Amino acid sequence: MGATRVIETLVLSLLLFLSGSSATQRQKTRAGPRLPCKQMVFYFHDILYNGENAKNATSAIVGAPAWGNRTILAGKNHFGNVVVFDDPITLDNNLHSIPVGRAQGFYLYDRKDYFTAWLGFSFFFNSTQYRGTIIFAGADTLNKTRDISVIGGTGDLFMARGIATLTTDAVEGDVYFRLQVYIKLFECW
Amino acid sequence: MGATRVIETLVLSLLLFLSGSSATQRQKTRAGPRLPCKQMVFYFHDILYNGENAKNATSAIVGAPAWGNRTILAGKNHFGNVVVFDDPITLDNNLHSIPVGRAQGFYLYDRKDYFTAWLGFSFFFNSTQYRGTIIFAGADTLNKTRDISVIGGTGDLFMARGIATLTTDAVEGDVYFRLQVYIKLFECW
Amino acid sequence: MGATRVIETLVLSLLLFLSGSSATQRQKTRAGPRLPCKQMVFYFHDILYNGENAKNATSAIVGAPAWGNRTILAGKNHFGNVVVFDDPITLDNNLHSIPVGRAQGFYLYDRKDYFTAWLGFSFFFNSTQYRGTIIFAGADTLNKTRDISVIGGTGDLFMARGIATLTTDAVEGDVYFRLQVYIKLFECW
Numbered sequence: 001m002g003a004t005r006v007i008e009t010l011v012l013s014l015l016l017f018l019s020g021s022s023a024t025q026r027q028k029t030r031a032g033p034r035l036p037c038k039q040m041v042f043y044f045h046d047i048l049y050n051g052e053n054a055k056n057a058t059s060a061i062v063g064a065p066a067w068g069n070r071t072i073l074a075g076k077n078h079f080g081n082v083v084v085f086d087d088p089i090t091l092d093n094n095l096h097s098i099p100v101g102r103a104q105g106f107y108l109y110d111r112k113d114y115f116t117a118w119l120g121f122s123f124f125f126n127s128t129q130y131r132g133t134i135i136f137a138g139a140d141t142l143n144k145t146r147d148i149s150v151i152g153g154t155g156d157l158f159m160a161r162g163i164a165t166l167t168t169d170a171v172e173g174d175v176y177f178r179l180q181v182y183i184k185l186f187e188c189w
Numbered sequence: 190m191g192a193t194r195v196i197e198t199l200v201l202s203l204l205l206f207l208s209g210s211s212a213t214q215r216q217k218t219r220a221g222p223r224l225p226c227k228q229m230v231f232y233f234h235d236i237l238y239n240g241e242n243a244k245n246a247t248s249a250i251v252g253a254p255a256w257g258n259r260t261i262l263a264g265k266n267h268f269g270n271v272v273v274f275d276d277p278i279t280l281d282n283n284l285h286s287i288p289v290g291r292a293q294g295f296y297l298y299d300r301k302d303y304f305t306a307w308l309g310f311s312f313f314f315n316s317t318q319y320r321g322t323i324i325f326a327g328a329d330t331l332n333k334t335r336d337i338s339v340i341g342g343t344g345d346l347f348m349a350r351g352i353a354t355l356t357t358d359a360v361e362g363d364v365y366f367r368l369q370v371y372i373k374l375f376e377c378w
Numbered sequence: 379m380g381a382t383r384v385i386e387t388l389v390l391s392l393l394l395f396l397s398g399s400s401a402t403q404r405q406k407t408r409a410g411p412r413l414p415c416k417q418m419v420f421y422f423h424d425i426l427y428n429g430e431n432a433k434n435a436t437s438a439i440v441g442a443p444a445w446g447n448r449t450i451l452a453g454k455n456h457f458g459n460v461v462v463f464d465d466p467i468t469l470d471n472n473l474h475s476i477p478v479g480r481a482q483g484f485y486l487y488d489r490k491d492y493f494t495a496w497l498g499f500s501f502f503f504n505s506t507q508y509r510g511t512i513i514f515a516g517a518d519t520l521n522k523t524r525d526i527s528v529i530g531g532t533g534d535l536f537m538a539r540g541i542a543t544l545t546t547d548a549v550e551g552d553v554y555f556r557l558q559v560y561i562k563l564f565e566c567w
Contacts, residue, residue, distance in 0.1 A: 108462050122307065
């Protein structure tokens with residue numbers, strides 16, 4: 001009898017717990033430590049067209065403010081310049097390593113008084129390890145590390161969500177930069 | 190007594206199962222087959238401004254690399270061209286069917302050695318069937334079918350997430366193309 | 379005995395309920411009322427560069443169709459104009475209030491017959507109240523209120539998802555506008 005009562009209470013608590021989680025089904029608030037379900041590190045390499053490097057360039061200025069042009073990045077921290085890119089992705093920080101995919105999309109410089117940029121792009125994988133895309137959007141800054149959002153994915157990265165921590169690994173004038181991208185997914189399907 | 194013990198074990202397993210799912214609440218890993226909660230098929234029609242079709246054009250080049258202009262798509266697979274569009278959405282593949290909404294946003298060509306593009310756009314519905322928007326982002330390629338991400342939605346498509354499979358249904362030179370968009374949502378609110 | 383049987387039934391129902399929710403784990407369909415887990419209201423202020431206000435301008439035309447330029451918004455409801463912005467965010471509708479962050483990104487006008495725009499931008503917070511970013515994408519219209527999507531977030535707004543209701547709070551010609559942004563998050567981590 002006593003045991004039965006205990007179990008009854010347990011079952012009722014469970015039911016309450018479950019109905020509680022039903023009630024909040026449309027309002028997801030998560031507690032507890034954040035544990036990525038997938039982590040990956042890549043590098044990508046951007047060589048900006050400057051009028052003389054048509055063959056090697058992987059990106060080009062395609063938009064500029066009235067005071068700028070499409071061959072040289074504008075003053076005021078390049079405010080208003082829009083750049084389209086198709087950059088090789090490598091597993092290490094060597095530009096000449098065999099690419100495992102392409103980083104494709106755009107960035108635009110969006111601050112007059114110091115450097116910030118807005119990024120919308122994909123990682124496009126078509127290798128033995130991964131097939132599919134990861135979609136990114138977010139704000140790039142001068143901070144040593146900064147986070148952008150992983151807003152979607154397809155193929156092996158279907159429905160991915162998470163963040164990507166960017167670190168500038170190298171800069172050579174206005175022509176070359178290399179970013180390390182540390183991807184942490186928190187939704188994996 | 191034996192029955193009570195069995196139930197006790199069951200209840201304990203349940204509690205463990207539940208506490209387990211609490212522990213991983215911030216790290217969603219889903220298993221099992223992928224079943225869309227909503228599927229829709231639409232077509233949209235893009236007529237690019239070419240200097241002579243101002244009346245019918247639904248899109249226009251608004252960005253170009255230094256070697257291009259805004260009336261004719263640039264060489265090198267149109268690398269660097271940015272196009273803004275406001276295209277009619279139809280239920281079948283007939284340009285002259287009554288539109289059920291507008292596909293609005295941009296695409297940019299982002300590869301020099303063959304054709305790829307990056308898309309950011311919305312489907313804007315204001316019909317008896319749907320009211321609201323679906324937001325898309327992702328990489329378009331020359332593959333027969335290719336997936337982009339559904340990254341959000343409003344109104345009837347509130348909080349939508351999923352993928353959309355694009356198929357080129359028709360191309361007429363650099364002026365007209367028609368895409369079939371097969372939307373599969375995996376998060377429906 | 380009767381009590382045990384009742385409990386057995388309850389436990390079995392629970393197990394079925396749980397296995398049911400496992401089966402649909404990859405297809406989230408939520409029912410019930412929509413309750414935001416976080417709500418915030420901000421204003422942001424856009425001063426468009428017009429050739430004469432270089433010092434105060436917070437945004438600039440960086441893309442235009444063939445028939446437009448980058449100093450004056452084009453005809454046909456500015457179709458094809460792409461604008462990059464870095465706008466102050468305030469808690470009230472006073473341009474001169476101390477900013478709590480920056481709204482940074484782009485909008486592009488995407489309709490010839492009346493005004494609509496497509497937005498991709500971030501709220502960048504670096505104040506005592508919030509640190510981090512919220513990422514937005516979606517369609518802006520002439521409606522009194524219109525919803526865009528919150529597609530991601532970082533820092534204090536980690537993994538944010540939801541919608542933002544935009545209301546035009548003021549417009550002064552083609553030079554200044556102020557938007558109220560009422561953010562409602564439905565996924566909070």
